[in-house]
Amino acid sequence: MFATQIRQKESVFYFVAYPAADLLEKVQFMSRYYGEGEQIAPEEPDHDEVARFIARVERSDRAFQRQLSRVKVRSITNFYETAVSQPPIPGTVLLFTAERLRFQPTRGLDSVGDLVEPDGKYLIIDGQHRLAALHFYRRDRAEDARLIHVPCVIFDGRSEDFAAEMFVIINSTPTRINKSHLVDLYERVSWASPDRKFAARVVEDLYSQPDSPLRYRINRLGGRSRQEKWILQAELFNEVHRWVTRDWKAIEAEGGGARQAGRFYGAVRDFFKAAERVWGDAWGHAGYMVTKPVTLKAMIRVCADLAASDAEPEDGRVRRWEQRLAPWEVLRREFRAEGFYERFPAKGQIERVSRIQRRLASAAGIGRRSEG
Secondary structure: EEEEEEEEEEEEEEEEEEEEEHHHHOEOOOOEOOOOOOOOOOOOOOOOOHHHHHHHHHHHHHHHHHHHHHHHHHEEEEEEEEOOOOOOOOOOOOEOOOOOOOEEOOOOOOOEEOOOOOOOOOOEEOOOOHHHHHHHHHHHHHHHHHOOOOEEEEEEEEOOHHHHHHHHHHOOOOOOOOOOOOOOOOOOOOOOOOOHHHHHHHHHHHEEEEEEOOOOEEEEEOOOOOOOEEEEHHHHHHHHHOOOHHHHHHHHHHHOOOOOOOOHHHHHHHHHHHHHHHHHHHHOOOOOOOHHHHHHHHHHHHHHHHHHHHHOOOHHHHHHHHHHHHHHHHHHHEOOOOOOOHHHHOOOOOHHHHHHHHHHHHHOOOOOHHHH
């Protein structure tokens, strides 16, 4: 097929005007799409990590729920049917294949020539709804669809991380991928700052490590645990990142790697272990607000202040911190769910977290560090 090779810095990709029928045979859909009396079944990715990631996002985010997907595809299909002077698909569809495609330049021209299609199917980085609508439009108006060429940008032969990063860059808006989904990728995308990658690593350990009191209690993308979730991944990330940002100069001076992240995780783990012992039956109890997001976030802030002055030695830290947090035992009644919001009045969650933090820190005699 005829293609234009585009070079930008060290990147090489291709622009192709793909005939609709040919393109629809070469793409795989990660979500189920509905038309009038017909549906497109999603293709289950086998060993393709990027395909699995895209499928999880597409099936998890509200923008891709069945009803909204149906309405959106129907709206685009209707536009294809009514567009006359306007081009039906003016914007490019972004495709990815891990295969290295062969490009043969035309004699005398370096940037245009013949591009050989991949043996497998393309992943759609951006444009699934448009192509789903094109599928249904082609079913009803095959002759009209035959005249449509879809502008496509094709990325080939790259790593899976590259494809995942492209997907995030294109789709990272509130209606497409929410913050919790993006946290999963901070360690995979090159543009994420080191402090964000560091915080994401700590949150990942809090979710997955066997000794974490929050194991499987974090509501995150792709989580399969049936346990009750206590806090959104994005909320937990924000608090951990707040702490990391405050200590980043010292963390970076020590290398900012896995070892430092492990130490950071260890402090949070030990703090919650100590807190769990002190709260007793109130920990994880539906009748108390101890493991609700506002209290967990407040406790992380108290943990940051405590760790600043008493993180070492690590040996015996859980027991030492349990003794430090012992005054919280008498606060259990204050953290009952009934009347909780009256006891901690606030205009919003940000103010309420601060009020709870002050109450907990004061009870345990833990001074607050300067934010500077």
